[in-house]
Amino acid sequence: MMFLSVHDLMPEYLNYWFVVGLQKFIRVFWYFVLFEFTRYIIIDYIIAFIFWLTGRSRKEKFAIAKQKLFSENPFVSVIIPGKNEGKHLYKLTKSLAEQTFKNFELIIVDDGSDDDTPIIGKNLEELGLIDMFIRNEMRGGKASAANLALRYSKGKYIVHLDADCSFDRDAIEKVLTPFYLDDKIGAVGGNVKVRNYKDSLCAKLQAIEYLKTVSVGRIVTSYLGIYKIISGAFGAFRKDVIDSVGGWDIGPGLDGDITVKFRKSGYKIYFQPEAICLTNAPSKFKVLTKQRLRWDKSIIRFRVRKHKDVYMPNANFNWSNFFSLAENVFYNVVLDILWWIYILDIIFNYTGSLKFIIPMNFTLYFVMSYVQMLSIYIFSERRKEEKYLWPYVSLMTLYTGTYLRIVRTAAYYKEFFFKRSYEDVWNPYKSSIKAKRAGL
Amino acid sequence: MLNLVRHNDNSRKIIQDGYALLLVSHKSELQSQQLTELDGFILDTDSHVHAKEIISYVRTHTNLKVALKPLFINGTYQLPKEQQIHCDGIVELSTISSYIQRVATITKRVQSLNDPKLVANQLLIQYKTIAYSFTRNLQLKPVTSRESLIGYEFPFISLFYKNNEAVELLKNLQKATEKNYLSFKLLDYIHLCKSCSGNYLNFRECCPKCDSIDIEAHDMVHHFVCAHVAPEKDFKKNDGLECPKCDKNLRHIGIDYDKPSTIYSCNSCSHEFQNPGMLSLCMDCSTENKLEELLQKSIGSYAITQAGEQLLFDRNTGGERVVYNEGIGNINKELFKIIVNQEIKRIKESKGNSVFANVKFQSNQLQLLNSRSKNALMKEIGEVIKSYLKDSDILSAESYNNYYVLLPETKETQLNRLELIDYNLSKLLSDNLTEEKQEIEITIHKIAESDNIQTYFS
Numbered sequence: 001m002m003f004l005s006v007h008d009l010m011p012e013y014l015n016y017w018f019v020v021g022l023q024k025f026i027r028v029f030w031y032f033v034l035f036e037f038t039r040y041i042i043i044d045y046i047i048a049f050i051f052w053l054t055g056r057s058r059k060e061k062f063a064i065a066k067q068k069l070f071s072e073n074p075f076v077s078v079i080i081p082g083k084n085e086g087k088h089l090y091k092l093t094k095s096l097a098e099q100t101f102k103n104f105e106l107i108i109v110d111d112g113s114d115d116d117t118p119i120i121g122k123n124l125e126e127l128g129l130i131d132m133f134i135r136n137e138m139r140g141g142k143a144s145a146a147n148l149a150l151r152y153s154k155g156k157y158i159v160h161l162d163a164d165c166s167f168d169r170d171a172i173e174k175v176l177t178p179f180y181l182d183d184k185i186g187a188v189g190g191n192v193k194v195r196n197y198k199d200s201l202c203a204k205l206q207a208i209e210y211l212k213t214v215s216v217g218r219i220v221t222s223y224l225g226i227y228k229i230i231s232g233a234f235g236a237f238r239k240d241v242i243d244s245v246g247g248w249d250i251g252p253g254l255d256g257d258i259t260v261k262f263r264k265s266g267y268k269i270y271f272q273p274e275a276i277c278l279t280n281a282p283s284k285f286k287v288l289t290k291q292r293l294r295w296d297k298s299i300i301r302f303r304v305r306k307h308k309d310v311y312m313p314n315a316n317f318n319w320s321n322f323f324s325l326a327e328n329v330f331y332n333v334v335l336d337i338l339w340w341i342y343i344l345d346i347i348f349n350y351t352g353s354l355k356f357i358i359p360m361n362f363t364l365y366f367v368m369s370y371v372q373m374l375s376i377y378i379f380s381e382r383r384k385e386e387k388y389l390w391p392y393v394s395l396m397t398l399y400t401g402t403y404l405r406i407v408r409t410a411a412y413y414k415e416f417f418f419k420r421s422y423e424d425v426w427n428p429y430k431s432s433i434k435a436k437r438a439g440l
Numbered sequence: 441m442l443n444l445v446r447h448n449d450n451s452r453k454i455i456q457d458g459y460a461l462l463l464v465s466h467k468s469e470l471q472s473q474q475l476t477e478l479d480g481f482i483l484d485t486d487s488h489v490h491a492k493e494i495i496s497y498v499r500t501h502t503n504l505k506v507a508l509k510p511l512f513i514n515g516t517y518q519l520p521k522e523q524q525i526h527c528d529g530i531v532e533l534s535t536i537s538s539y540i541q542r543v544a545t546i547t548k549r550v551q552s553l554n555d556p557k558l559v560a561n562q563l564l565i566q567y568k569t570i571a572y573s574f575t576r577n578l579q580l581k582p583v584t585s586r587e588s589l590i591g592y593e594f595p596f597i598s599l600f601y602k603n604n605e606a607v608e609l610l611k612n613l614q615k616a617t618e619k620n621y622l623s624f625k626l627l628d629y630i631h632l633c634k635s636c637s638g639n640y641l642n643f644r645e646c647c648p649k650c651d652s653i654d655i656e657a658h659d660m661v662h663h664f665v666c667a668h669v670a671p672e673k674d675f676k677k678n679d680g681l682e683c684p685k686c687d688k689n690l691r692h693i694g695i696d697y698d699k700p701s702t703i704y705s706c707n708s709c710s711h712e713f714q715n716p717g718m719l720s721l722c723m724d725c726s727t728e729n730k731l732e733e734l735l736q737k738s739i740g741s742y743a744i745t746q747a748g749e750q751l752l753f754d755r756n757t758g759g760e761r762v763v764y765n766e767g768i769g770n771i772n773k774e775l776f777k778i779i780v781n782q783e784i785k786r787i788k789e790s791k792g793n794s795v796f797a798n799v800k801f802q803s804n805q806l807q808l809l810n811s812r813s814k815n816a817l818m819k820e821i822g823e824v825i826k827s828y829l830k831d832s833d834i835l836s837a838e839s840y841n842n843y844y845v846l847l848p849e850t851k852e853t854q855l856n857r858l859e860l861i862d863y864n865l866s867k868l869l870s871d872n873l874t875e876e877k878q879e880i881e882i883t884i885h886k887i888a889e890s891d892n893i894q895t896y897f898s
Contacts, residue, residue: 112700122715134714136660136700143667144700148660151670152703152712246685250667430698431664438665 014363016356028350028357031342032364035335040212041368044375047220052378065180069101069173076104076176077155077239081145083110085163086117093129095166101173104159105131107149112139141427142232143248150239150247158242162233165279166195174275175236186241186267187259188275189227190234191215193382195278197389202288204392205399206281211376211386215273219379222271226324229256230269234277241267250435252426253298260307263321273379289407296332296411297421303329304416306440336408365397454482454533457540459547463514467493476503480510480543482531486517495526499599504568508550508575510543522585525595528576549575553752562608565600566616571752572596573622573744581741582627589724590630591639592739607637610737621748625741631734633722640723641734645704645716651728652708655716659699663690671703773844776836780846781893788889795847796896797858798883799825799865805873806840814840824868828860844896858882 010018017025026033051058078096089108096106108130110117121133134148150158157176161167168174171190178188192214197207214231221227230237232255245261248254259269282288303325309316310325346357373393380386414420422436423429452463462478464470465485481498483491491513501507512531513519524530528546531539553575556567573580578595585593590606594613601609616622632639644653658671661681668685675681681690681697690697705712720729771779783794806817818840825843826835834846847855862880869878885896 125715132712132714134701134703136662138662138698138700140662140664140669140698140700141667144662144669147667148662148669148701246666246668248667250665430694431667434665434696440665 011359013356013359016353017360028346028353029361029364031339032361032368035331035338036365036368039331041371044216044220044372047223048216048375048378051219051223061181062177065177066173068180069177072180073103074156074176075154076101076157076159076172076236077107077149077153078104078159078161078172079107079109079146079149079153080161080163081109081111081142081149082163083139083142083145084113084115084117085110086113086115086120088163089117089120089124089130091166092161092163093124096172097129098169099167099172100170101176104172105153105155107132107134107152108163109145109149110135111142111145112136139428141250141431143250143254143427144431146254147247150242153239156239158237158239160232160235160237161277162279165192165233165277167234167278168276171234171275171277172236175234175272178270178272179236179238181270182268184266184268185270186238186262186265187230188236188270188272189218189222189230189259190236190275190277191218191271191273192231192233192277192279194281196280196283200283201392201395202285203281203283204389205395206288207386208373208389208393208396209400209404210281211380211389212372216372216376216379218271219273221324221327222269224323225268225320226327227269227271228259228263228324228328230259231255231277233279234275237262238267241265249440250427250431251298252294252421252424253302256298257302257306260302260310260321260325263318263324264307264310264316266318274381276381285403292404292407293411293414294421294424294426296408297415297424299328299332300412300415301419301421304333332408333412336405336412339405340409362397365401366394369393369396452484453478454536456536457544459540459543461510461512461536461543464494466490467497470494470497475501475506475509478509479547480512480528482512482514482533483517483519483527484514486519488520488523491517491519491523495523496599499526499596504553504555504571505550507568508546508553508572510546512539521583522587522593525581525583525593526599546575562612562615565597566612566621567751568600569597569613570616570621570744570748573742574749574752579741579743580622582739589636589638590632590737590739592628592630594742604637607632607735607737610739613742616748617742619747620745621751622742623745624738625743626738627741628739630737630739631720632737633720633725633727634729634733634735635727636722636725637735638722638724641720641729642723643718643720646719647704647706647709647711648713648715648717649711650706650709651717651719652706653719654707655704656707657702657704660701660703661690661697662700663688663697665696669700672699771834771836773836773838776834776844776846777893777897779834780844780887780896783846783848784887784889784891784893787887787891791889792849793851794887795850795852795855796885796887797845797847797855798885798896799843799845799858799861800881800883801841801865801869801878803841803869803873803878809840821865824865825861828857828864830857833857852884852886855884858884 080092093106108121110121110133118135121130121135124130125133132152134152136145136148146160157179159172159175175188175190178185192210194203194207194210196203218227235255241262245258245265248258251257262269282291307325310321346354350357370393373390376386377383419436422432424432454461454463459479460477461480461482462469462473463482463484467490481494483494485491495511498509498511499507510528511526512529513524513527515530515532528542529539553571556564569580572578572595580595580597582592582594584591587593588598588606589603590610594609597609597613613622617624630639631641633641645655646653647655658673660669661672661675662669663683663685665688666683666686668683670684672681674684675690682688683690693699701714703712703714704716718731720731720734722729780796786792787794806814809817818837821840822835822837822843825845829835829845832848836844838844862882866878866880
């Protein structure tokens, strides 16, 4: 007993992979090795390392940018389009009153609410807590509401928010600072985190997912210059640029769309991980499924169809735009298809070894989830709170690897073959049908 | 049978079934008449000015029985509704007999009334108005009038108020309603200038920020296909609508575009808003009123109630007795002093037993009240004290916490009523005040022959 080898202590399936050798390991787990490990471990850690190395100079640059921001003290328009958001408005105005950056106007557009929102909004406007409250009797969709707010904005920068979010005291200051780093930055995305992560398992898993894809994922893509989506919940835009691109187009997925429009007009998009916004994630899987179907459909609608010109070698061709969309489409759409091919490959070619492959696969993803979580830990400014989520990281393989993949596949199928996003009640039919006919 | 009699004094009377009605075309014709001898009047002029003077002369006559006499309008002439409401109808002189029944009814009712013993002007007007309503069995229903400051003219009562006193008129009617002499039925609300109570107001929308009325409304256009939303003027191009974002033509509302809202812009301060404010300019005094500053008053018809009728036939009052400088407790202090002085003299003669008592208490809490509340309190405490006194006792008050009582023909052994006052008043005050237990101080003095008034009121 005293001379038990390491092999004896490990489960049989692990021993199996030690015995068969690396070559077969790579052959069987090619999907993991080629795509997942390289992209989410190697690249993330390289960027994290560079990020750490450049931390000091970045801090200095930011300090100068902050100084410039406060010496210019630009007038900013905070716009919040929404429907039936009245119940959130008072809290939101209180949260914004706490901001360290104060030179802003608050414009709220009520997009045909059928609850008490108009009464609440008008009252808050009379009390001076909202600078302009615009009520649309007829619902026109989020894009039109945002465009209406944009039309009446007087600020040099537009900060677009969702009504049900709350913000760190320095969130607006932080989201504006990058504009003073580089003149070519046209828009800045804020960091969205889940506020209600204690509500349910569903919310906890999303909290981890947001940390991975939003917080860390966007630091990496932003660093690589391929950052492709500014969340509708929290983003800042240069008014002159947003005017020149004609504001928002019809959604769902308008936040990703406007980011691409900014990129196409030659501006850089920056992710600001320190500008923190907390949002409520769906706490039930049913609601989450609906939300994800909508988000995933928009990848096909906007990134594969509407903005396909980015992939064409024409006069406006730009490598970073190409990579930005291509990475997005590749890692979501292509890899999704490839994953199913991978499954078939394993089932047909390694039927006999499935009892070693399946547990190994889960082990790999399990380990990868925790390794990724470590990178989140490195980047995060809320480490203590987020420790609470660590035990749930073990479920992420099932959540992202299985649940979200199935939802995504369904969404792609529906959108690719049936253009179902145009039927989504999220946007009114009257404009969706027009957008569909116009191929937008 | 119609009798038209032309007198030497140029007055014209119609005598029908024993009732004499005077045809009047100018106020001077009334001044030369014994109005009490007449049974009514017929306005015989087409001059609105003369008619107004005559109506006012009759209806505001100091003798109520003259003021309430039937007053008709000769059907030959057209008088405005503001004048008609103060009269008893339009008569055709050729068929005057058919109106006599009405004259008889009114006359009978007028004669059943006592002369009012009221002195206060407002109460007198109230009384006269109730009497007018009673003698005509009439609901006082106002008519709209451009000439009135408040836009409404009331029958009879309006004649007692100048145009700028219309709000006082409404207040007086409201008081009569509160006393239940008149019942009120709402017909309208009026809004009056905060400064002059005028009703001739011009309402305009204004900028909520700078109050300027130079504002413009813009319809918003929402272009469905590209989600562009902007004022309609942004879309206008060569008589058509073209989207400034996607250059497409907007042809069909509901299919290509819609108009979800309206937004105003201020030409003075460039403020943009959706809910304009509202200002009303008084055309009489040029005051700008915000809507919430306007005085809102209720306009309605008034009808006499049973309590109103009782007021008219109350033998004691002949209307409501107006008491000026209402006495405190029972009688005022000066009169009380005279009575006490008299009582001292009486005691000298009769050697009787009378007692003078002084009831006092101290309260820091009540001391803080305003003089009006103190007066009300004084009355209330006076009533309490009185309730324990005999009819022959006399009460007077110096202030809310100092009362004098004269107890004639009362021996010192018969003062249990003062003990009752002591106990109950102390309890009443302690129950109602948060202060510690209230101590009532009662000083008793048997009136002696050697006393004089300074003994009690130093």
